[in-house]
Amino acid sequence: MIRGPVIMLLQALVLLALVAGFGAALVGEQLRYVEFRQPIWLLAGFIPMLAPFVRSLIEARPPSLRMARTRTLSRLGRGAAGRLVGLPDALRIAAGVLLAVALARPQSARLLDSVEHEGIDIAMVLDMSESMEIQDLTPNRLEAAKLVLDDFIQRRRRDRIALVAFGATASTVSPLTLDHDVLRALVRRMRLRVIDGTRTAIGAGLGVALNRLDESEAESRVIVLLTDGVHNAGGVDPDTVAQEAAKRDVRIYTVLVGQHGAGSGAGGVDPAQLERIAGVTGGYAYTAEDRDALTSSFQDLLDKLERSAIESSSIRSELFQWLLFPALLFLLLDLVLRNTRLRRFP
Numbered sequence: 578m579i580r581g582p583v584i585m586l587l588q589a590l591v592l593l594a595l596v597a598g599f600g601a602a603l604v605g606e607q608l609r610y611v612e613f614r615q616p617i618w619l620l621a622g623f624i625p626m627l628a629p630f631v632r633s634l635i636e637a638r639p640p641s642l643r644m645a646r647t648r649t650l651s652r653l654g655r656g657a658a659g660r661l662v663g664l665p666d667a668l669r670i671a672a673g674v675l676l677a678v679a680l681a682r683p684q685s686a687r688l689l690d691s692v693e694h695e696g697i698d699i700a701m702v703l704d705m706s707e708s709m710e711i712q713d714l715t716p717n718r719l720e721a722a723k724l725v726l727d728d729f730i731q732r733r734r735r736d737r738i739a740l741v742a743f744g745a746t747a748s749t750v751s752p753l754t755l756d757h758d759v760l761r762a763l764v765r766r767m768r769l770r771v772i773d774g775t776r777t778a779i780g781a782g783l784g785v786a787l788n789r790l791d792e793s794e795a796e797s798r799v800i801v802l803l804t805d806g807v808h809n810a811g812g813v814d815p816d817t818v819a820q821e822a823a824k825r826d827v828r829i830y831t832v833l834v835g836q837h838g839a840g841s842g843a844g845g846v847d848p849a850q851l852e853r854i855a856g857v858t859g860g861y862a863y864t865a866e867d868r869d870a871l872t873s874s875f876q877d878l879l880d881k882l883e884r885s886a887i888e889s890s891s892i893r894s895e896l897f898q899w900l901l902f903p904a905l906l907f908l909l910l911d912l913v914l915r916n917t918r919l920r921r922f923p
Contacts, residue, residue, distance in 0.1 A: 589674070613684070624673065698790060702783060705742045711805075714835065733757075745772075751763055776809055783854070800829045804832075819857045823858045831851035
């Protein structure tokens with residue numbers, strides 16, 4: 578009764594020894610520097626090894642073939658398939674052990690991956706009020722702003738960037754991230770009237786962006802505000818937020834989108850307020866009355882944002898993928914054998 582599970586276990590150990598030998602040949606002496614981030618999962622590796630013994634104790638398998646004479650049965654002998662009948666179970670055991678070791682997160686203390694970061698975190702604040710639909714920029718203020726914003730994100734490859742949108746209220750479109758492809762896709766999908774654009778809450782937009790930067794430990798933190806410049810909503814005042822940003826060493830750069838005097842009411846602009854907001858934080862206020870001016874404003878902004886010395890932090894290289902591949906291979910081979918040459922019949 579115990580003989581079958583023992584053979585399965587021995588076969589599984591042989592398979593694991595082959596994987597270990599192949600891994601040692603690939604990694605070489607680096608194997609000495611392997612450490613486990615979550616070693617508690619190594620205990621789970623004993624579960625698949627004990628499973629055959631537990632199964633043999635709780636369910637005795639009835640004979641599936643009856644022979645009238647034992648002499649006839651002894652003459653038949655055991656073929657190759659008979660000797661490997663326990664191989665599928667051995668493959669499952671080996672795969673289970675490999676998965677348990679992978680969950681323990683083996684890492685190399687010597688093979689390190691280097692992560693580069695410029696030390697600048699940027700929160701982009703985009704005006705989504707109805708006034709951004711005015712067509713004094715081609716095709717309108719919002720679409721022109723989105724184009725230069727997309728180019729800006731593409732050029733700041735090593736900076737973490739967050740995106741905040743505001744109209745009558747403000748909300749986070751994306752937290753600080755290095756996944757610029759996703760961020761650019763979010764920018765392209767932004768449309769007017771997705772949020773309430775009947776008012777322009779510049780103070781709320783700056784406040785949400787400042788809160789996003791509270792999560793940052795970067796040396797330099799920057800807010801870039803794109804708006805038509807008229808704060809006409811209730812709530813927090815933009816100048817108050819600017820003063821708080823100055824206390825937290827966060828600089829605000831403002832970009833005034835639109836022509837001074839174009840339109841009236843919600844469509845007007847207020848360059849003086851944006852200059853105050855930028856000045857109190859040590860930032861700079863830009864005015865973009867046309868598409869070329871908007872592009873050159875962002876180019877100048879790119880030049881003004883200092884690049885801190887690149888901080889290279891090293892993280893331990895993950896090795897779990899080297900265990901997942903053979904585990905999946907064993908499970909696939911188990912599936913094939915159970916349904917072909919080593920298929921069992923009741």
